[in-house]
Amino acid sequence: MIPAPFDYVAAQSPEHALELLAEHGDDAKLLAGGHSLLPMMKLRLATPAVLIDIGRLSELAGITADDGELVIGATTRHADLAAAELARSQAPLLAHAAALVGDPQIRHRGTIGGSLSHADPAADLPMALLALGGRVELTGPDGVRTVSADDFFVGFFETVLRPQEMLTAVRVARKPGVPWGYQKFVRRANDWAIVGVAAVDGRVALANMGSRPLRATAAEQAMADGASAAEAAELAAEGTSPGEDIHADREYRAHLARVLTRRALEHQR
């Protein structure tokens, strides 16, 4: 399968990428790892006129720590995030999520910025960022704005990113030693979660239980009120609206959300 024709520009710097976005607007798409965009283009579900390649911009890649936060550049590859000692010690849930994306080849190409911008409700990193209460930095013609994960994902493959904006960095609070739980239920190799649960520090996030990654707010509230993990997990599917597909119907997904939430809360690392 061959994508429809498009023009290709390799951005020379983040500023150049922003200029190109401003110039081409809605006709253009950023290309990071290409592991969501190219499959869609091959199926002609996406037919951008211009691709702006940011995949080799080293300025946008890398992991650093400032006072309280870990800062991850947008083009940091999943494999690098999974292996980075800094991420594994300061935000182990995020490093673990990156290690579970697809398979090794996919992790060698896909980037955190691409995954979050793509906003697949079944994906690992959006759920992990939501559980961690992280933030994203969006850079546009008017400068940088910082948006919390709670506000970033707004619908099915939809975020608050504007056409002329680029996600430039991801910020999560450093939580060394804080217990966390992660459950990803899959049936096939290198697949997305049928349902996923990430839990840390009183927050519980769900993958594939609605059109965007969701918080299990009823379960969180119950825990805050002193409920046991098992009691709180019974409430995990409240307020969710999972879809149905060949793997699971709604009822089964709700069941998985409850069981996986209990496991994520009881088997913490």
Place this chain on the structure above:
Amino acid sequence: MTRIELTVNGEQRSAEVEPRLLLVHYLRETCGLRAANVGCDTTSCGACTVLLNDVSVKSCTVLAVQAAGMSVTTAEGLAPDGELHPVAAAFRQNHGLQCGFCTPGMVMAAVSLLAENPHPTEEEVREGLEGNFCRCTGYHNIVASVLDAADVLDPGGTRAAGVSA
């Protein structure tokens, strides 16, 4: 058309390509390197696996223009003098292939895996090859081949105790 310069199996190359040309098609049709196969064409099966700057990638999901300035290695490039690479030799020795369609991709994925983890456990090999499907389903011997190759490439190394090879 876009001009790209890249290294393929150690050889410097330059080409005018359509931006939508997939790396696997560039390798097979422009370079005449037929080791990387197109199986699923949907980033699943790993038959098209090659090394891009020394790490495994699925070349059906990389544009040739994305490889500009980088170095690509195909299974042909593992045997520049015609002598089998230790990983390929281990596949032959351990009967790690049946029809052979998945084999070049398996070998390249294994080379990348062993570079990252020179002495994987059996479980780590299985997880490390998660992105490569064998429709002849000869996984047992494929895993044995990779474990064997690890011992050949780094005879002194040890894998985590308690896991059978």
